[in-house]
Amino acid sequence: MVTADAFDGERPLHPAGAKVLLAAFEQGWASPNGGSQASAQARHLLAAAREEIAAGLGVSADEVEFWGEPALISPIAIMGAPNFSVGKFVVGATERQEILAVGAKARAMATIPVSVDGILNRDQLLEEIESNSIVAIQSANGETGVRQDISDLSGLVGALNAHLHLDFTASGPLIKLPSYWSTADFPAKSWSGPAGLGIMLINREHRWANPLAAATSASTKRAPGSFSLPLVLAAAASLTGWLQDTSKESARIRALITLMRTVIKQTITDVDLAGSGAANESLPHILSASILNISGEELVNALSREGFAVASGSACVASAIEPSHVLKAMGLLTHGNMRISLMHGVQESEVKRFLALLPGIVERLRLDAGA
Amino acid sequence: MLGREMSENLEQELELDCMGALCPAPIIQLGKAIKTLSAGGTILLRADDPATESDIAAWARLTGNSVATLEKYVYRITKR
Numbered sequence: 001m002v003t004a005d006a007f008d009g010e011r012p013l014h015p016a017g018a019k020v021l022l023a024a025f026e027q028g029w030a031s032p033n034g035g036s037q038a039s040a041q042a043r044h045l046l047a048a049a050r051e052e053i054a055a056g057l058g059v060s061a062d063e064v065e066f067w068g069e070p071a072l073i074s075p076i077a078i079m080g081a082p083n084f085s086v087g088k089f090v091v092g093a094t095e096r097q098e099i100l101a102v103g104a105k106a107r108a109m110a111t112i113p114v115s116v117d118g119i120l121n122r123d124q125l126l127e128e129i130e131s132n133s134i135v136a137i138q139s140a141n142g143e144t145g146v147r148q149d150i151s152d153l154s155g156l157v158g159a160l161n162a163h164l165h166l167d168f169t170a171s172g173p174l175i176k177l178p179s180y181w182s183t184a185d186f187p188a189k190s191w192s193g194p195a196g197l198g199i200m201l202i203n204r205e206h207r208w209a210n211p212l213a214a215a216t217s218a219s220t221k222r223a224p225g226s227f228s229l230p231l232v233l234a235a236a237a238s239l240t241g242w243l244q245d246t247s248k249e250s251a252r253i254r255a256l257i258t259l260m261r262t263v264i265k266q267t268i269t270d271v272d273l274a275g276s277g278a279a280n281e282s283l284p285h286i287l288s289a290s291i292l293n294i295s296g297e298e299l300v301n302a303l304s305r306e307g308f309a310v311a312s313g314s315a316c317v318a319s320a321i322e323p324s325h326v327l328k329a330m331g332l333l334t335h336g337n338m339r340i341s342l343m344h345g346v347q348e349s350e351v352k353r354f355l356a357l358l359p360g361i362v363e364r365l366r367l368d369a370g371a
Numbered sequence: 372m373l374g375r376e377m378s379e380n381l382e383q384e385l386e387l388d389c390m391g392a393l394c395p396a397p398i399i400q401l402g403k404a405i406k407t408l409s410a411g412g413t414i415l416l417r418a419d420d421p422a423t424e425s426d427i428a429a430w431a432r433l434t435g436n437s438v439a440t441l442e443k444y445v446y447r448i449t450k451r
Contacts (some may be wrong), residue, residue, distance in 0.1 A: 078430045270433045292433055293399050313421075314394070323394070324423040332428040334422045335395035 017238030024230030070198030118146030142170035145286025
């Protein structure tokens, strides 16, 4: 049985992580910093989880730092770059707002535009980067699923030895780290791990200093040490389980998204589908469509009544005043937007039911709006 | 409806006032208004919803009509 959540972006905790989390809370792990035998066991478990996560992400264990405040990872990683106070901050126009906001603290900022398919303008990026720049690139966009060629782009940054921060919030380990990087942000939720835990990767060959080091009591000063050990253990178990599931599910889910793109384009007039949908330019599980002459909120509500939970980047939803900066930067319609994120386990029959219902819903909403 | 006013001047230009109307109302009103014109006819649209600035360009791309921004919140649309 597939629930509406199979279409939503909120990934549930992976069953392997949930099992570990329950056990960890029941046993009440000691602080890994104490001197007792229980603390020694906690240290051992923490080290094992760090090794497991490092292996899953393709890095060394000493490059992994746990943060209990995932939303802070990218801003802190960027502000901790050695040249942050003197260099230019270079960032894509479709990056997350938390990262774009760091520009207010930078000496100078260059925002790189994207094409109508959401791909960063490579030439302009090259033009803006200087050796003391701090460059932030997202592996993929969470609103549209558009994927950047981080292998190519990291090579451009690496040729100048500039600081490169990579944001893997949307893709998680679906996209591999390129050979050149300085810091990286992996929320545990990006692999169906627990909320409230993020991983900051710090390349051992790059200089980086925690800008909040004075405020942390942790011995390494690279992270505040405020994370929860049960969440770390659950994150490690979730990552291992999620990587196994992904190897089986990604191709099937991409085929479903491709089917959705094709049918929506055929059955609904005046619709903007975000991105090209090509395998090298998109995540396998995300689809964003903006439909002319309907309200995003009404669309989300109508789909919800049919049992489908989707999100919207439109301004015409109760929680938003400004339209999505991502859709705007791509030059796409910002109203009538729906964002679908297919979960592991989603059934083809549910996707087909959705596709059968959507044209009627759109027609009714357009009629109601007087379009 | 939503403060919409439509008038016709000597050059056959429709005026559409969507100031204060929220998305997607300005674009819906524009779509209805343009159906009343023949090819080459124009509409002067005033709309201050934050989404209209980007949506009107996307609307033009989808529908094949052309849009020129005359000043902030003021657009001239020409029917193809």
